Amino acid sequence: MTSLLWVLAALAGAGGWAVLALARGESVSAGWLIAAAVGTYVIAYRYYGRFLATRVTGLDDRRATPAERLANGRDFVPTGRWVLFGHHFAAIAGAGPLVGPVLAAQFGYLPGTLWIVFGVVLAGAVQDYVILFASMRRDGKSLGRMARDEIGPVTGILAMVAILAIMVILLAVLALVVTRSLAESPWGVFTIVCTIPIAILMGFWMERWRPGRTLEASAIGVLLLIAALVGGRWVAASPVLAPLFTWPAKTIAWGIIGYGFLASVLPVWMLLCPRDYLSTFMKIGTITLLAVGLIVVHPPLQMPALTRFIDGSGPVFAGKLFPFVFITIACGAISGFHALIASGTTPKMVRREGDARLIGYGAMLMESFVAVMAMAAAAALDPGTYFAMNVPTAALGGSVESAAAVIQGWGFAFSPADFHALTASVGEQTLLSRTGGAATLAVGIAHIFSKAFGGGLMGLWYHFAIMFEALFILTTVDAGTRVGRFMLQELLGHVWAPLGRTSWYPSSVIASAVIVAGWGYFLVQGVIDPNGGINSLWPLFGISNQLLATVALCVGTTVLVKAGKARFAWVTALPLAWLVTVTFTASWQKVLSPDPRLGFLSLADRTLAKVNAGEMTAELGRQVAFNARLDALLTTMFVAVTLFVVVASAREWVLVIRGRKPARAQETPFVETAYAQ
């Protein structure tokens, strides 16, 4: 019976890929995309996942896990495998797998989908699993600690600095995505502003009135949130209230900056934690709904499998298919950030070693599935709408009519009347050039949900999707700021001890301000950037995330080599080689390409030339040029750090394999489990 299910899964996968491969010219149903993806995941989990678990890492259910040995009822807690799967999935899946595929849809749906599905199976899920395994065998040590212990002390410190820098970029780009989707949208702004008092109410409920009653508070929170969503329509229609909540992008950016600072210095129970719960439940609920909706509606994919923009002339972001599809889609295929989660809370909760395959490998397959759904939702829109929403103002001009001329010039059908109707149906003033992917995804989700569940409530579903995205992106921004603050305090503590005391208020305020200023700077620059900001920030984020994955795969390979498993080290070494190729090529092009759309340095030169020619104001021009050079500098630094880690790791591998250094991993010694077998 079970083997029959495996065969069915294999057939579904093969059938899905066959339809996608053979379709020429006619539109394909999103159902085939999903069948191909799910079939591949099932087979990969069954065979490759098992190979990793048993042959490569040798999971041993007789070995007590840290959760059992160090149980303390708080962070070291043996947790059931499905609950921990949910916990880990909720921690790793954020906006990344939703936004990246939407942007990469400019190449057509096929390249992105292939990378999401095969990338996760051979690279992303392998990374998450191996790091989870390594941390679980080392009492739940963090990636930075493992880098220090297994490779060397300099690598450890470099890894920490790199993690901090990458977080700053990540927070900036995510905040920019929210800013773009809320600008000039009273409905969206009202709903998101309401989440603050709702969270504070939940915070007091859980902390003061009924301690620990998370579920009660969350249920109240969700109800109030829906009320705010419905109320938003009324606010947007009111001539008195609507102008109060109609904010330009710059105001929203400053609002997010101020809010991020407050959330970092206020006690967590008041604002951060309740929003975290609210966003977790919303996230799991909405993703489940989206899966159901996509299966019920299985809309036809209107985007072609490949577009002409694979040649590098794409208007959403610059660069050819190789390497930029692999940079644009990080989360969903492979995301270095996951290595921080897989070496954070999760390894301290694994009950039995054997569960690690489901949690490490399986949860990442699930995230990949989220990315495939995002791709399907974006590709189900007609290409004209997609490009009108995702191409920056600089290329489209400010009006639907000017956009129509540009988009029709690319050979895509586009009707201004239909676009105006769509804009009105979702209750917005404008949908033009809402770069960043969030608004596009919201339109895609609204189409699917209004067909599957609620006849014609486009506006409500659109704003529901915007709220869902903004809520958990802002939660990531708050939590990330706070975590960044602690990491900075730890680093500063080496310079002057009192700065390292996280409970010392001045130190907390200073460190929070530094972190907020860091991402706030990039956010504001992204907002004033005439090319929409996403254009330069998203590739920077993709590159840094993939470089972090490179570091994680170095640690993973070193762990395998030192455990005497050098013959299996290719499972992490091959994805590592691929990522080094992709990220180094992309970094080279982003820094040095003579095309000013692509290369940071040539963009700086071109902008200054424009200032000299009087085509741009000196103030804006200098700022744009300065930022482009700053981006170039950051990219170069990331690459240098990663190169150091790769070389230091390779040196260790050679030493161990040649027998000059003992093959000894720093694992915690074996202790037999007390659980019944």
Next chain:
Amino acid sequence: MRSRLPTVDSLSTAVSRLSTQLHQLASAVRSIAGMPDYRAYVEHQRHCHPERPLLGEREFFAEYLRARYADGPNRCC
């Protein structure tokens, strides 16, 4: 003739079983969101460290919340 009606005892067992199941479900949902279970903590302390003072429910959550965001990234992109 014995009554077919459920006895008070069997009813109360059923109720307590249902309440345990509900508690387990709630605890699972909470763990997914990353919140620990106070009862599990109390059980653990009674069993393993009976000599140590037990944190009250409020202090337990306060201490947990303090640690939650201090311990490295716990949310991803």
